[in-house]
Amino acid sequence: MTTKQLPLPELVKGLVDLGVPGVGLWREPVAEFGLAESAALVADAGLTVTSLCRGGFFTAVEPAERAAALADNRAAVDEAAALGTDTLVLVSGGLPAGSRDLPGARERIADALAELGPYAAERGVRLAIEPLHPMYAADRCVVSTLAQALDLAERFPAEQVGVVVDTYHLWWDDRVAEQIERAGQGGRIHCFQLADWVTPLPAGVLTGRGQIGDGAVDMRWFRDAVAAAGYRGPVEVEIFNDGLWARDGRQVLTETVDRYREHVLAPVA
Amino acid sequence: MTTKQLPLPELVKGLVDLGVPGVGLWREPVAEFGLAESAALVADAGLTVTSLCRGGFFTAVEPAERAAALADNRAAVDEAAALGTDTLVLVSGGLPAGSRDLPGARERIADALAELGPYAAERGVRLAIEPLHPMYAADRCVVSTLAQALDLAERFPAEQVGVVVDTYHLWWDDRVAEQIERAGQGGRIHCFQLADWVTPLPAGVLTGRGQIGDGAVDMRWFRDAVAAAGYRGPVEVEIFNDGLWARDGRQVLTETVDRYREHVLAPVA
Known part of the structure; x- marks a missing residue:
């Protein structure tokens, strides 16, 4: 999503050229390119698919709407497996x-997880509440804190349901340190995502996430916190930003890798 | 602030006409009308001043900036007392x-409260962390939850430092029930404010609060929660909304009182 202006083949080539070993995908561009075609493209390039985004939207009341949401989530699980x-x-x-x-x-949401968790686990897919x-x-999303996500996830086995630690959503929370530790102890950090917090927020507050290093988030702190909690998985960068989307996608990809090296990987100067 | 288009005398007259017994004031319009003049205007009308907004902005690092912030906060305390x-x-x-x-x-922030709390208490003013x-x-504001505000406030006597319960800021929090109870037990609910949560948020996210009843907040739930926690003080309505500010102020005042009666006072139909 950080470079959604790039068609999937260009994204994959760009990542390979930059030495990035994996990619987190969204369902819409995968559907557009074709599920089997996307799977082959990424596998042939030697990339890992780190996660698929997104299932969810479990809060409808109407039975027909609820059934449709569950069906769509089963499809999302199948796509993740594929x-x-x-x-x-x-x-x-x-x-x-x-x-x-x-x-x-x-x-x-808990009711839906109870139905979806076993279905996903049978297909080797873990659900990650963000x-x-x-x-x-x-x-x-009525799940607003890591503590709340863990309260939900812990009703189910960790191989069925875990959480996403996303810096953009959690950076402000004075309980985030203790909750990352809790998530790690339970083996429930299924995904770790980075975006920075910048102000002023745009209207609708959806597409104003900041490039790594541009904002208020202490990226190294989060890197160290998930590592100390035992997380050894991939680190995704997921930025929704109108400004980034308006630029040349390859340039944004290169910049993002540079920012990652500077603000996440490198030790403090 | 809900009707900031109304000059202070018109606001006071409007409230008296509608039978509203008190008013929460902001420093800027008070300064504009004159502190002594404002105090006399409100007192002569028989209204209580429920709170003064606002002090704070304690997070500067530079000594000169910190000293200026403390001086400004002492002035705010003096104004509240006046x-x-x-x-x-x-x-x-x-x-x-x-x-x-x-x-x-x-x-x-805690350092500043330690200096300001005794100064305020000597003048009969309680500080309310919002x-x-x-x-x-x-x-x-790096204080984002009621729990966090209470962690800060509880370092000081309740007659020096308490908290504001504002529905707009707290409605999403799954811990808010337990924290309102905690605040009430400690005698620390110094202020209770209402605004509704409506979407989409405007750019800058400052002036998109909803009129009571227009949004996602269960007002009666909050009313009952603070009452159960022992709160017997005033209920303020504080809405920052460009749409309300563009309308006739007296009409907005009347509408707000109607909404308060319908969504806060009245039992569920």
């Missing part, structure tokens, strides 16, 4: 129109 | 430019 990734990222869903019932919405920043609680 | 209110609302401050040190910023929504953590 792509050879073990992780499906979940954006759990906001409040149904007109509802103010946060606890009810959260319970419906706590989204609280500014998305009404319209996207 | 207006006859016992509550000064604090917006604690964001990260200094270029800083990523959240724990450091939070400790500087946890702001996490979307303001970088640029306005």
